[in-house]
Amino acid sequence: MLQASRGTVKASGNFNASADADSLYKAMKGLGTDEDAIMKLLTARSNAQRQQIKAAYKTLFGKDLIDDLKGELGGKFETLIVALMTAPIIYDVTSLRNAIKGAGTDEKVLVEILASRTPQQVKDIIAAYRQEYDQDLEEDICGDTSGHFKRLLVILLQANRQNRIQEGEIQSDAEVLFKAGEQKFGTEEQSFVTILGNRSAEHLRKVFDAYMKLSGYEMEESIKRETSGGLRDLLLAVVKCARSVPAYFAETLYYAMKGAGTDDNTLIRVMASRCEVDMLDIRAQFRRMFACSLYSMIKGDTSGDYQKALLLLCGGDDA
Known part of the structure; x- marks a missing residue:
């Protein structure tokens, strides 16, 4: 089975980028914003289709769709929608960049991305990072980490894992x-x-x-x-x-929501980056590993438009 078919978010069948761009423009135009319309449209399109909508929006209205969305939305809902509007490889690259730039290093992000991506994805991330920032990802990570932690990150960045059983x-x-x-x-x-x-x-x-x-x-x-x-x-x-990568992400999501306070950055990052890849498997593993469904935990831990959008990405309840 193709891995792509394990996602909860799929490409829309009768897709028209210009019509979608127009719908989004109308949802943001005038007084008040129709958050519901924006959310329903964007969670029902694949990332590749969202990129086409972004291009059509620029052509039709001469404006940047992400800038307009940022101007109209706010808080965690805005962060999630912007994540969905970002191409997966650029999303990974930006997440890594933010994790190593500025005060302190967000080791959690380095661990999650570099441990879970395939060797080919790691190679693509390195190339995109150089293109985006004109810098070497390995050098940036080395400058920010130390010891055996740094050594293992460097090995993972080589993306030379043997692809067979010896x-x-x-x-x-x-x-x-x-x-x-x-x-x-x-x-x-x-x-x-x-x-x-x-x-x-x-x-x-x-x-x-x-x-x-x-x-x-x-x-x-x-x-x-x-x-x-x-x-x-x-x-x-x-x-x-x-x-099991899906089991790893099921556990990551569980601990992002368990206990006092929610780790929204992790919740958004995983839901946005896995919804087209293996969210059905993550949901199944979540139900197997914990005494509740992913859907019910998101429902109990979030609120408002942010919650509604996450539940759409989750794609159903396994209660």
Whole structure:
């Protein structure tokens, strides 16, 4: 099955970019803004179609659609709509740029994007980053991070993961990890960084099984015990994405909404970037992993137009 068909947002069948641009213009023209019309239209179009609407809007009205939307909308709803209007690769690039520029580094964004994207997507991100900012993403990340955390990010940025299972190395990889962690006083992080950063997801899943037999622990448990800070988060993300990218994002969404206060930046980033990719799988995993549906958690945790738009992207309740 094509991965693209696992999204909740699909291309509109009888699509007319100029007609849509006109509808959006009317929704923003005059007194008051028809947020409902904007939301329903944009969540019912694919990102590629939204890019065509943006071009048609400029041609028809001589104005930038994103600027107009920013002028009419506000708050989290505005942030979500602007995210939906941004091409996926540019959205990733902008998110990474914002994570490393300014005071402090948003390690969560670096971890989430670089651990979950395919090697080809990482290569595309690097090229788009250079085009957009005339700078080298690896250099920018290196200037902002340190230690084994930086080393693993650099390995992921090489996008050279082996794309196959190497039967002969499964057992030896598991043994190296066991010796570097559970069997050793103190941890040899470099072994974790090298193996988890360079092997394919299929290969790693077999290594995790072999590791479990050797040590009696799941790989995640050992990482939690043996490492800390940014490195721990990144290693865990790599392991979880090797097991299942949708499960990784289901967990990311759950913790973005659980407890006091919502991590809206993460909620928006994941919903906007996965709604055309694997949101149906994320929803199914969410229902399996937690005692509620993604839909019901969004409903209980958000409000207003922002909530309505998120629920449209979610695409249904699995109660």
